[in-house]
Amino acid sequence: MERSGSSKAKCVTGNNGEAELKLCNAESRRPGWITFPFIIGSAALWSMGGTGWMTNFIVYLIKEFNVNQIDAAQIYNVINGCVSLLPILGAVIADSVLGCFLVASISSFVASMGIVLLSLTATLNSLRPEPCGNKSSSCKAPSFLQFFVLYTGVVLATLGASGVRFTTATFGANQFESHKDQSTFFNWFFFAAYATYALSSTLIVYMEDNVSWALGFWLSVAANLIGLAVFVAGNRYYCHETPQGSPLLSLARVVIASFRKRKLQLPLNTDEFYYGQHERNKEVDIPPKKNFRFLNRAAVKIDGDTKSDNSIAEPWRLCSVQQVEDLKCVIKMLPLWSSAIFLSTPIAVQTSMIVLQALTMDRHLGPHFMIPASSFLVMIMISASVSLALIDRFRSTFPLWKKITGLPPTVFLRIGVGHLLSVLSLIVAALIESFRLRTAHLHNVDTPTVPMSALWLSPQLILVGIGEAFHFPGQVSLYFREFPVNLSNSATAMVSAIIGISFYLSTVLVDLVRRSTGWLPENLNNGRLDRMYWLLAGAGMVNFGYYLVCATLYKGKDESSSSSLPMTDDAGEK
Structure with missing residues (x-):
């Protein structure tokens, strides 16, 4: 990877099982694709382990810990915010002291211990409150010990997940020399994360809802530990960056x-x-x-x-x-970065509210199978995974695109398409929620299940997934390319920070709307969630205009305009 000013790195190789250290500087060849199965394999398993407990956590809090629905959604948003924001701390530790490999390895172990505690709450009846059946007034709140074990597990699992999330992405990209290979790696990194998220959101979540919460959580523990074993197994091939200070x-x-x-x-x-x-x-x-x-x-x-x-x-x-x-380079990126925060905030609101919507709708597929409410989010990951694969193949048509339009497809175009698809998903969400509310009011709004298939939620989720396939990898590639060399870890963590801040903002926004309007009551059938979606769609269009201004005015670190930053670097290396 030809990056001027790169620090020296240690490449760990081995012959006949004996580790042999050698210096690997900027001019040396990086190990490249030989590391790919280890890094992608471990990232996929860690994604499965993390999402296996987190995706269905709203339902777990409601059904097993007797938590109010909106409160459970807020707790879920806070957890997601921490998982996404804390990678900055992991990047600082990796840059300053331990390096990416140790941070990812230690974090994976910590996450495993946290999920073990959550598994114990699902396994031992003494660590859960008594079930309250049909939400009668006799519902018993969890004891101090039950809450302590639950939230200790959540804190450890969250800290661990945040330590591996984007540190692994940076570590993997640093194994490649060319920007083209790095761009391909980022695409497949996100593809693996989305695909395994889809698997855990269906298989593990179904087991939690229909077989046993304990079994689903213990499967998450197993996935995390196997991922750690795979990651460590590839150590002999990795190129390790030497920590140079934060x-x-x-x-x-x-x-x-x-x-x-x-x-x-x-x-x-x-x-x-x-x-x-x-x-x-x-x-x-x-x-x-x-x-x-x-x-x-x-x-x-x-x-x-x-x-x-x-x-x-x-x-x-x-x-x-x-x-x-x-520092000037970072400051120049801040306006673009801030536009991504307001892009991700509506997505955070959608992903938590959709679970609550699904709980009120008919989730049956046939007479005997019912889709878990949290599993509907898998549609985001499936559509994102398919879109990422198609975008990766789209490279072969770049010359044709340039011939037709006269311009190369830029990374800013990719992110902008993501903005528009996000707004479109909110418009569709508002229309579908309006239809759901009319259906509920035609019947008894207090009926637990509205006679409307939850599959109506699919279009908005598919649009969210396609949008994420455009803007998330585009942002990672942009920050990794435009940030200074010694900020590569922080560059990839910037996207994670966007997601984290967005989940916190979504929590504040939902609380503000709940306090100042009647749109979000405990029973969504008595509310107006559609109005909130319309509000977010309008804010999204304003933010898209702000993004266009920022992208137009942006000058790259080599003083190039935004229109000259290609979607990938196939045309040549910097």
Whole structure:
């Protein structure tokens, strides 16, 4: 992988079972596709283990812990937010101390221990409250011990899942040299995650609903532990990045140093800037750019900033020009990043509310089989998986696309299509919910099941999945490509942070709507969830306009326009 400025890495190989270490720098060949089955296999199993308990957790809280429906959806959103936001912490630890391999391995073990505790709550009657049947007034709340074991398991499982989620993606991409191979890896990484999510959301969730919650949770434990074994088994082939210290702290130092020197006049002589301990190499280093000029003060050398060997005397007062430029690169990405937050928030609301909608609808397929409410979310993963495979094959038609349109398909076009499909899914969701409410009011709204097939929820879910196949891998590829080299872990975690913040915002939004309107009562048949979907669709269109402005104005780290960033790098390497 030709990336200038890349740190050295240790490649672990072996002959006759004996491990042999050698240095693998930016010019050396990376192991490549030999690592693919180990990394994708472990990622798939970890996805199965994580989603096996998480996907159906709303129903578990409602049926086994007597939790209010909307409250259960809110708890689910908080858990998803943590799973998606905490990978930033995992990226910092990987960059600073342990590296991706150890962070992923340790996190997988922690997740397994958390799911073991959840499995115990499903296995031992003493760790669950007594069932309350038809939600009568005699429902007994869980005891302190029952809640303690449940939420301790949730915390451990969540921490573990967050540690493997995007750290594994970065680790896998770093095994390849070319951007084309990295792009292909990201597509198949998401495909494997979605496909196994689909499997666990059907097979494991069905077992939880119809056979035994304990069996479903213990299967999740097994998947997690087998995934760890597969990941460790490939260690002899991996290229391990050597931790170089957290780049996020480096960015923080630039902010503090520029603030401390805010009254300093910027010099006209570029030699007064600090380029590193070994002085400026005019063939490589360039003066700080003029954008965000106030940050350039962090790289200005004054008396006492450096030691006799030209190293930095106080890191929070002086930074290198490269550190300053790295922060500028991140700042330029923030508007695009923020547009993705408001793209994902409606999706977070949909995925939790759809489970509650499905619980009120007819979920039978034939006279003897009933689809678990949580399993409807599998349609997102199936449509996303199929779409990812088709998008990957779409590469062969790139020359034809360019010939017809005169423009190459860019990563910004891919993300923009995802925005529009998300809005379309909300419009369809609002129309279907309006139809469901009319059907409910034609009958008794207090009837547990509305005489309407839950398969009506499929169109909106399919649109969400197709949209995710466009915008999620597109964002990962964009951030990985545009972020500085030493921020590669943080770059992939940025997408995870988007999802996490979106789930938190969805929790706040649902709570705000529930408090200020009558749209979300305990019985959805008495509410107006369709109005909330219309509200989100309108906000989505406004956000799409904001995204178009951000994408149009964006200049890449090499000052290229957004229209010159291809969807993949088939045309050549950077």
